[in-house]
Amino acid sequence: SEDVFVDAPVVDFMPSTLEPTQWKKVRFILSVDAEPVFSEVMATRWLVDAVEGGAYIFCLSSRYETLCAKARERLLVKPDIMMQFLQSLLSPEKGDEKVEFVKKSLFLMRGSLVLVGAHLLNSPFRKVLLNLLSGLRRKFGVHYSFVGDVMPFPAKSLEEFFERFEEFENLLVIGNLFRYLKEEHLKALHKKFVVSFQVFPNITANYSDLLFAMKLFHEREFVNYRHGFGYLVYSPRTLQQEGVYAPYSVLEDIFETGVSPENFLREYGVDYQKLMAEGEAALKMEEISTIETEGQQIQKGDVFLYTDSTLVEDMGHWNPWTHEMERLQRAYVNPHTAKRLGVRENIEIGGVSFELLTTENVAEGVIFVPSEYEEFQPFDPGHRVGAFLKRPFYRYEVLP
Numbered sequence: 452s453e454d455v456f457v458d459a460p461v462v463d464f465m466p467s468t469l470e471p472t473q474w475k476k477v478r479f480i481l482s483v484d485a486e487p488v489f490s491e492v493m494a495t496r497w498l499v500d501a502v503e504g505g506a507y508i509f510c511l512s513s514r515y516e517t518l519c520a521k522a523r524e525r526l527l528v529k530p531d532i533m534m535q536f537l538q539s540l541l542s543p544e545k546g547d548e549k550v551e552f553v554k555k556s557l558f559l560m561r562g563s564l565v566l567v568g569a570h571l572l573n574s575p576f577r578k579v580l581l582n583l584l585s586g587l588r589r590k591f592g593v594h595y596s597f598v599g600d601v602m603p604f605p606a607k608s609l610e611e612f613f614e615r616f617e618e619f620e621n622l623l624v625i626g627n628l629f630r631y632l633k634e635e636h637l638k639a640l641h642k643k644f645v646v647s648f649q650v651f652p653n654i655t656a657n658y659s660d661l662l663f664a665m666k667l668f669h670e671r672e673f674v675n676y677r678h679g680f681g682y683l684v685y686s687p688r689t690l691q692q693e694g695v696y697a698p699y700s701v702l703e704d705i706f707e708t709g710v711s712p713e714n715f716l717r718e719y720g721v722d723y724q725k726l727m728a729e730g731e732a733a734l735k736m737e738e739i740s741t742i743e744t745e746g747q748q749i750q751k752g753d754v755f756l757y758t759d760s761t762l763v764e765d766m767g768h769w770n771p772w773t774h775e776m777e778r779l780q781r782a783y784v785n786p787h788t789a790k791r792l793g794v795r796e797n798i799e800i801g802g803v804s805f806e807l808l809t810t811e812n813v814a815e816g817v818i819f820v821p822s823e824y825e826e827f828q829p830f831d832p833g834h835r836v837g838a839f840l841k842r843p844f845y846r847y848e849v850l851p
Contacts, residue, residue: 454607454615455605455606455607456606456607456608456609456611456612456628457602457606457607457608457609458609458626458628458631458844459573459600459601460569460570460572460573460577460600460601460602461601461602461606461607461608462572462597462601462602462603463736463737464736464737464739465681465734465736465737465738465739466569466596466597466601466603466680466681466736467594467595467596467597467680467681468588468594468595468596468738469564469594469595469596470680470682470733471491471494471497471596471680472497473497474494474497474498474500474501474564474596475497475498475500475501475504476501476504477501477506477563477564477594478505478506478507478560478563479506479507479556479557479560479563479564480498480501480506480507480508480509480563480564480565481509481511481557481563481564481565481566481593482508482509482510482511482512482516482518482519482522482565482566483511483512483533483537483565483566483567483568483571484511484512484513484516484530484533484567484568484570484571485512485516485518485566485567485568485598485599486516486517486518486568486598486599486759487517487566487598488516488518488762489517489760489761489762489764490569490598490599490600490678490760491598491599491678491680494598494680495518498518498521499521502521507523507524507556508521508522508523508524509522509523509524509526509552509553509556510522510524510525510526511526511533511536511537512525512526512527512528512533512568512814513527513528513529513530513533513755513757513813513814513817513819514527514757514783514812514813514814514817514819515527515811515812515813518566524549524552526549527812527813527814527815528814528815529755529814529815529816529817530574530576530755530757530817530847531576531749531750531751531752531755534576534579534580534583534749535749536550537580537583537587538583538749540553540554540557540583540587540591541583541586541587541590557587557591557593558591561591561592562593562594563591563593563594564593564594564595564596565584565587565593565594565595565596566598567580567584567595567596567597567598568597568598569597569598569599569600569601570599570759571846571847572597572601573608573609573844573845573846574845574846574847575750575847575848576749576750578747579747579748579749581739582747584739585739585740588738588739588740589740595739596680597680599678600677600678601677601678602676603676603681603719603736604676604719608844609628609631609843609844610842610844610845612844613636613843613844616639617639619643620642620643620644621643621644621645621646622640622643622644622645622646622647623647623702624645624646624647624648624655624659625647625648625665625698626648626649626655627649627653627654627655627765627825628655629654629655630653630654630655630765630825630835630836630837631835631836631837631843631844632835632837632843633837633838633843634837634838636837637658637837640658644660644661645658645659645660645661646659646660646661646662646663647659647661647662647663648663648664648665648696648698648701649662649663649664649665650664650665650667650766650769651766651769652827653765653769653825653827653828654825654826654835656827657827663696663698663701664694664695664696665695665696665697666692666695666696666697668686669686669688669689669690670688670689670690670691670692670695670697671688671697671700672685672686672687672688673685673686673688674686674712674726681733681734681736682731682732682733682734683716683721683726683731683732683733683734684730684731685726685727685731687727719734719735719736720733720734720735721733721734721735750849752816752850753816753849753850754788754792754816754817754818754849754850755816755817755818755847755848755849756800756817756818756820756847756848756849756850757817757818757819757847758819758820758821758822758836758840758846759819759821759822759846760821760822760823761777761821761823762776762777763776763777763821763823764823765823765825767823768823768824768828768830769828771830774828774830774831777821778830778831779806779831779833780805780820780821780831780833780834781805781806781807781808781820781821782798782800782805782806782807782808782818782819782820783808783809783810783812783813783818783819783820784798784807784808784809784810784813784817784818784819785809785810785811785813785814785815785816785817786809786810786811787815788813788815788816788817788818789807789809794807795807798818800818800820800839800850801838801839801840801841802838802839803834803838803839805820818850820839821833822836822846826838
């Protein structure tokens, strides 16, 4: 089927022009809403090496990312102001002191690195961001790396899935994608036949007609491709477990057809046998400066709702020892924003009430709510993003 939908941003360009192992050699790093500790924790080793080697990190974000702790300069702003800041770097007009400092740094230290949170590709700022990043690469010769999950292979976005939801009579779901569904979608599932592969009895499992217990990555041969750096990592099976299933094996048996990773990966310049032998291989894709994107105005907003993963992601809330690190789903807001909105202890978003925590670690004009909760979690269940977001496939949206 050509109708394959994923929650990760789909990219048709190389997600990184610099291998993480080379980050340690960079002298200037501009971080744009990037949170490598939560999504690419092993790669942060080379960021620490860069800092210890004297690299200057300028952190531009809407909340205090862990990388901000290593930054010499931190600027917490709304996402629309973040885009305007990047736009100012390309303008011939003189900007404010911070803009001019970054301009000068990028000019003098050619080959600087721009780290970008991949979640911005699942936001109203996608086209603007790609145009700006392409411009920075052409003007200053910067390297870039998207931090977080991306989908470098042919697939379609969740936004399109929402638009075409009524078309499908049958759904095959791998992973907990129903946490994005709105209430009307959940009610409409009784008209569809849902087959899913799940690790835990989550909301998707509870709305499935046929459920398979899914193998974890160490229970099957596994190729990791969804990180943002443009290379594949091969992991052999290390554990044999009965009564659990690998999705592709089940589908091969049902449809009596084989899937050849060798043929598929060859289109991307990857030798599968070499990948298994060496453990990793780089994808061959065009870099972002060669990709043509349509222009788009920066979406403005007084208050933005930002939803994203934190240190405890979806699966972590099913284990008591990791869930304890972040038990409750709360809304985090800057004290000035809370005062302006007239909220103190709780805030209602999309008909859902959240306990409110005020903190200077969130930019003014931003409300941050962790996205990795849902109603069927065993410990302190929260609310799936589909329950309170107007556009659950986006990580940023403007509050009315």
